[in-house]
Amino acid sequence: MSTPVQVTGGPTGLIVAELFGVDQPTFQGEGPSCGCPALFLRLSRCNLTCSWCDTKETWDWLHFDPRVVSKRVSVAELAAWAFSSPVDLVVITGGEPLIQQKKLIPLVEEVLAAGKRIEFETNGTYVPDPALLVDSVRFNVSPKLANSGVVEEHRIVPAALEAFAASGQAAFKFVTRTVAELDEIGTLVDRYGLDPVYVMPEGTTPEALIDTTRALADAVAARRWHLTQRLHVLAFPNPRGR
Ligand code: SF4
Numbered sequence: 001m002s003t004p005v006q007v008t009g010g011p012t013g014l015i016v017a018e019l020f021g022v023d024q025p026t027f028q029g030e031g032p033s034c035g036c037p038a039l040f041l042r043l044s045r046c047n048l049t050c051s052w053c054d055t056k057e058t059w060d061w062l063h064f065d066p067r068v069v070s071k072r073v074s075v076a077e078l079a080a081w082a083f084s085s086p087v088d089l090v091v092i093t094g095g096e097p098l099i100q101q102k103k104l105i106p107l108v109e110e111v112l113a114a115g116k117r118i119e120f121e122t123n124g125t126y127v128p129d130p131a132l133l134v135d136s137v138r139f140n141v142s143p144k145l146a147n148s149g150v151v152e153e154h155r156i157v158p159a160a161l162e163a164f165a166a167s168g169q170a171a172f173k174f175v176t177r178t179v180a181e182l183d184e185i186g187t188l189v190d191r192y193g194l195d196p197v198y199v200m201p202e203g204t205t206p207e208a209l210i211d212t213t214r215a216l217a218d219a220v221a222a223r224r225w226h227l228t229q230r231l232h233v234l235a236f237p238n239p240r241g242r
Contacts, residue, residue, distance in 0.1 A: 013072035017044040029232035038089040044070035051149035058095030098126035139170040161192040173198040197225040
């Protein structure tokens with residue numbers, strides 16, 4: 001269960017959708033740290049509109065009221081939340097968290113000073129602020145494919161992908177439905193020098209994930225890429241807030 005976000009941080013606070021992992025411990029479910037104990041800070045707002053997005057409450061104001069589904073929370077309150085758990089990995093996700101990256105800098109500094117580490121889950125359309133490119137911060141960059149339904153000029157931002165590729169602090173994770181989409185990934189990998197590559201099956205049920213994993217596995221292995229999972233969907237009957 002996620003921690004209700006009821007405090008307000010004033011105009012300088014971050015716009016937060018949910019916090020989870022303290023009261024009910026959980027894992028990083030995707031990418032290089034899949035299976036590691038983790039805390040989650042989910043920020044509100046996104047600049048894309050992926051058709052299969054499973055966190056539409058962070059951006060879809062036709063169906064969600066932002067005044068109800070998000071709150072402003074101060075950096076001090078967020079730091080206190082992170083320090084209330086012994087878990088060292090703090091995942092900052094969204095929505096698209098780098099929309100608020102300037103306001104995240106002091107939080108990142110406090111969390112790192114306490115000996116924790118941070119992973120950002122980003123769609124790779126914002127050039128990361130240099131203040132975030134520091135030790136113990138990693139970026140799981142998830143460029144969106146055509147299967148997202150978003151036009152290419154919105155979902156692929158060359159300057160941002162080039163900055164992440166040059167940082168040495170990013171892994172590139174692709175939500176994938178079919179073997180045919182691996183060619184689309186390969187084009188982006190070659191064009192922007194993306195490495196390492198993680199292919200993650202799209203799906204919101206264990207059955208769908210297993211089917212897609214089996215359909216993709218041989219072709220991903222043949223390209224010497226990584227295959228990752230959505231562990232929270234496999235592990236928890238109700239994966240929201242886990
Ligand atoms: Fe949802 Fe992520 Fe796409 Fe934004 S980038 S719409 S949060 S899947």
